[in-house]
Amino acid sequence: xxxxxxxxxxxxxxxxxxxxxxxxxxxxxxxxxxxxxxxxxxxxxxxxxxxxxxxxxxxxxxxxxxxxxxxxxxxxxxxxxxxxxxxxxxxxxxxxxxxxxxxxxxxxxxxxxxxxxxxxxxxxxxxxxxxxxxxxxxxxxxxxxxxxxxxxxxxxxxxxxxxxxxxxxxxxxxxxxxxxxxxxxxxxxxxxxxxxxxxxxxxxxxxxxxxxxxxxxxxxxxxxxxxxxxxxxxxxxxxxxxxxxxxxxxxxxxxxxxxxxxxxxxxxxxxxxxxxxxxxxxxxxxxxxxxxxxxxxxxxxxxxxxxxxxxxxxxxxxxxxxxxxxxxxxxxxxxxxxxxxxxxxxxxxxxxxxxxxxxxxxxxxxxxxxxxxxxxxxxxxxxxxxxxxxxxxxxxxxxxxxxxxxxxxxxxxxxxxxxxxxx
Amino acid sequence: xxxxxxxxxxxxxxxxxxxxxxxxxxxxxxxxxxxxxxxxxxxxxxxxxxxxxxxxxxxxxxxxxxxxxxxxxxxxxxxxxxxxxxxxxxxxxxxxxxxxxxxxxxxxxxxxxxxxxxxxxxxxxxxxxxxxxxxxxxxxxxxxxxxxxxxxxxxxxxxxxxxxxxxxxxxxxxxxxxxxxxxxxxxxxxxxxxxxxxxxxxxxxxxxxxxxxxxxxxxxxxxxxxxxxxxxxxxxxxxxxxxxxxxxxxxxxxxxxxxxxxxxxxxxxxxxxxxxxxxxxxxxxxxxxxxxxxxxxxxxxxxxxxxxxxxxxxxxxxxxxxxxxxxxxxxxxxxxxxxxxxxxxxxxxxxxxxxxxxxxxxxxxxxxxxxxxxxxxxxxxxxxxxxxxxxxxxxxxxxxxxxxxxxxxxxxxxxxxxxxxxx
Numbered sequence: 001x002x003x004x005x006x007x008x009x010x011x012x013x014x015x016x017x018x019x020x021x022x023x024x025x026x027x028x029x030x031x032x033x034x035x036x037x038x039x040x041x042x043x044x045x046x047x048x049x050x051x052x053x054x055x056x057x058x059x060x061x062x063x064x065x066x067x068x069x070x071x072x073x074x075x076x077x078x079x080x081x082x083x084x085x086x087x088x089x090x091x092x093x094x095x096x097x098x099x100x101x102x103x104x105x106x107x108x109x110x111x112x113x114x115x116x117x118x119x120x121x122x123x124x125x126x127x128x129x130x131x132x133x134x135x136x137x138x139x140x141x142x143x144x145x146x147x148x149x150x151x152x153x154x155x156x157x158x159x160x161x162x163x164x165x166x167x168x169x170x171x172x173x174x175x176x177x178x179x180x181x182x183x184x185x186x187x188x189x190x191x192x193x194x195x196x197x198x199x200x201x202x203x204x205x206x207x208x209x210x211x212x213x214x215x216x217x218x219x220x221x222x223x224x225x226x227x228x229x230x231x232x233x234x235x236x237x238x239x240x241x242x243x244x245x246x247x248x249x250x251x252x253x254x255x256x257x258x259x260x261x262x263x264x265x266x267x268x269x270x271x272x273x274x275x276x277x278x279x280x281x282x283x284x285x286x287x288x289x290x291x292x293x294x295x296x297x298x299x300x301x302x303x304x305x306x307x308x309x310x311x312x313x314x315x316x317x318x319x320x321x322x323x324x325x326x327x328x329x330x331x332x333x334x335x336x337x338x339x340x341x342x343x344x345x346x347x348x349x350x351x352x353x354x355x356x357x358x359x360x361x362x363x364x365x366x367x368x369x370x371x372x373x374x375x376x377x378x379x380x381x382x383x384x385x386x387x388x389x390x391x392x393x394x395x396x397x398x399x400x401x402x403x404x405x406x407x408x409x410x411x412x413x414x415x416x417x418x419x420x421x422x423x
Numbered sequence: 424x425x426x427x428x429x430x431x432x433x434x435x436x437x438x439x440x441x442x443x444x445x446x447x448x449x450x451x452x453x454x455x456x457x458x459x460x461x462x463x464x465x466x467x468x469x470x471x472x473x474x475x476x477x478x479x480x481x482x483x484x485x486x487x488x489x490x491x492x493x494x495x496x497x498x499x500x501x502x503x504x505x506x507x508x509x510x511x512x513x514x515x516x517x518x519x520x521x522x523x524x525x526x527x528x529x530x531x532x533x534x535x536x537x538x539x540x541x542x543x544x545x546x547x548x549x550x551x552x553x554x555x556x557x558x559x560x561x562x563x564x565x566x567x568x569x570x571x572x573x574x575x576x577x578x579x580x581x582x583x584x585x586x587x588x589x590x591x592x593x594x595x596x597x598x599x600x601x602x603x604x605x606x607x608x609x610x611x612x613x614x615x616x617x618x619x620x621x622x623x624x625x626x627x628x629x630x631x632x633x634x635x636x637x638x639x640x641x642x643x644x645x646x647x648x649x650x651x652x653x654x655x656x657x658x659x660x661x662x663x664x665x666x667x668x669x670x671x672x673x674x675x676x677x678x679x680x681x682x683x684x685x686x687x688x689x690x691x692x693x694x695x696x697x698x699x700x701x702x703x704x705x706x707x708x709x710x711x712x713x714x715x716x717x718x719x720x721x722x723x724x725x726x727x728x729x730x731x732x733x734x735x736x737x738x739x740x741x742x743x744x745x746x747x748x749x750x751x752x753x754x755x756x757x758x759x760x761x762x763x764x765x766x767x768x769x770x771x772x773x774x775x776x777x778x779x780x781x782x783x784x785x786x787x788x789x790x791x792x793x794x795x796x797x798x799x800x801x802x803x804x805x806x807x808x809x810x811x812x813x814x815x816x817x818x819x820x821x822x823x824x825x826x827x828x829x830x831x832x833x834x835x836x837x838x839x840x841x842x843x844x845x846x
Contacts, residue, residue: 110802142590145568148769149803167565168587346571379533380572
């Protein structure tokens with residue numbers, strides 16, 4: 001990793017603390033990922049990206065910035081990458097998934113805040129994340145109380161633009177969101193000095209749609225039985241989607257899918273036939289948060305789908321590519337993004353319908369409802385999801401946890417009992 | 424209390440469980456309130472209202488409903504009573520302040536939800552609150568994640584209209600809020616069958632403004648040194664403001680203020696001269712949540728002001744009374760309500776400015792930041808408030824707690840240490 005020392009210095013990073021962080025990942029990744037049997041060859045690219053997570057891509061960001069480009073950090077699947085790329089900037093998803101940063105986040109945030117928020121805050125204030133350090137602008141949003149209020153503290157450390165996400169999905173809210181997209185467009189034009197033209201936006205819409213289509217293809221292949229790729233590997237791919245170069249990423253996912261298609265034709269899977277199929281629904285899993293997937297897949301089951309922001313919510317629904325005016329394009333984007341069913345909306349029946357539909361499509365045996373500790377929207381929404389799944393006769397297990405490993409044994413016991421109950 | 428048994432039966436209440444609740448209040452009220460020395464005579468009315476809290480006013484609500492009137496329950500100082508009263512309905516604040524209901528709230532809500540939300544949910548689902556049982560419609564809002572999502576569950580038990588409160592205070596948000604007021608107006612007209620005319624709304628604006636002016640007068644008198652009324656008593660008055668008949672309430676508060684004015688003239692106070700003066704800021708204290716005030720005022724200090732929803736946020740700022748069209752009246756209401764500085768807004772510098780201003784105006788020696796456990800907006804906002812108060816040299820103590828008495832001893836110790844530090 002020392003090859004990148006100059007890069008990290010140029011990003012004003014805390015090198016000493018950063019080294020502690022870098023020392024943790026390789027063993028952890030080897031234990032969780034490289035121990036898997038029967039992995040697709042196509043995962044090699046993603047292994048490489050992770051093994052050099054603080055080097056390869058940050059180096060690309062630096063080259064982009066050295067030639068006058070801008071980098072924009074985001075935290076939510078409602079923030080439109082299309083506008084960022086149309087402005088000639090690079091968008092990077094920044095949510096923190098590491099326990100390493102939590103204690104530092106707690107220096108400025110209450111302990112009873114969700115670990116994702118504490119983690120990204122710790123990453124920023126300790127200057128140990130090259131992605132944060134590469135950003136010329138952060139874009140926050142008013143999705144949940146924790147994030148909404150965290151931006152006010154983040155402002156002490158970085159330039160941040162906050163988008164006002166409506167909490168309902170009426171026509172008036174759709175228009176309000178398109179207005180927020182327009183405000184962001186202006187802010188990005190100001191930041192980059194580049195005008196967002198209909199033609200550039202059209203290209204960016206296609207670029208991001210292609211990424212979504214590749215992920216959709218990957219998820220379609222997970223419907224096969226036996227499943228041709230582990231849930232852990234699929235999760236890793238989706239996590240990397242948030243920060244990798246979109247064009248390269250799309251091509252690598254499609255290559256992986258070519259290989260998986262062959263596997264499906266041959267009836268070849270990563271787990272034995274008859275392995276229990278689990279859908280995970282709930283809060284996002286930012287890299288390197290592989291905790292629950294690892295527990296499930298070392299307990300004899302397969303995760304076949306994630307109804308999360310690092311799952312279907314990220315790539316479902318495309319933006320209409322055939323529009324030629326900014327007004328129409330922005331409204332189409334507003335429509336696409338407002339189809340996403342996050343628990344921050346009220347009501348949110350669409351998510352319940354999604355979960356039930358996915359259980360059928362993926363022929364899942366059960367659902368694990370994953371909740372990052374202190375995430376209130378998803379925690380409260382569990383009650384209505386539970387009631388609906390019960391009516392449908394779909395077994396569900398609620399797991400609330402943080403990024404520490406303290407409760408892993410206990411969760412494993414509960415997951416195993418749940419899997420046994422599935423029969 | 425048995426006089427009201429018929430009333431409670433008519434409200435489909437759980438009489439047995441309700442009796443348990445009724446048995447708790449008298450001793451508790453006597454211990455916290457009647458033990459105080461030197462109370463103003465004018466508090467007798469408010470003592471009476473509390474001692475018959477589930478009888479007197481619910482009986483009035485019943486009479487109103489028996490003659491065809493409607494009752495509307497609310498949970499937030501952003502929901503405009505003016506519109507409710509202009510429609511000929513009675514508005515009642517329903518937030519729960521009792522530990523009695525928390526366990527039942529936890530049957531449908533996560534344990535790590537704020538006690539206020541768990542309490543009102545428990546009150547509704549156990550049918551032990553005559554106010555809830557008297558409501559023809561509930562009006563919720565999207566202030567915080569916990570409440571926003573709780574309405575979806577509440578819908579299983581009651582008819583509820585949810586208002587979409589913006590989370591910022593730009594011009595566009597002001598217009599969005601006025602639009603929400605228009606939607607509520609239509610809903611109330613539909614509910615009551617009464618048209619809200621400019622003239623009726625004008626009367627209602629005056630009615631509610633008069634209540635605000637009376638409370639403002641009460642708070643002005645608390646600026647005197649020695650303070651002529653305890654914080655506990657002032658809090659009780661504000662708590663009762665949420666559900667009492669506005670006209671009678673206003674007149675009783677004004678009588679109390681006449682008496683307090685005399686006290687101030689005579690230099691007569693409820694605590695000795697030199698008593699430390701504390702401002703409490705943070706989350707609301709719904710009746711019968713008197714926990715922190717009781718601790719502070721039995722530790723040798725006086726609470727002289729509350730920058731809370733059961734304090735200044737409830738009555739600061741008036742609605743313009745001189746407007747004659749609905750459009751202008753509703754915009755004036757939107758402007759008035761959007762001046763209120765709740766932590767659900769981002770940014771919320773106005774609240775920091777308010778706290779510092781109030782410390783000066785009330786000549787406070789220190790601030791206690793009160794946070795209901797798991798209230799994220801106020802918990803996260805503490806960091807910026809703390810920083811600002813530190814810059815101003817104003818001592819502040821952060822207390823996070825719930826409705827139980829388990830931590831009372833510990834809080835008392837911390838409050839006493841804080842008061843000693845004030846010198």
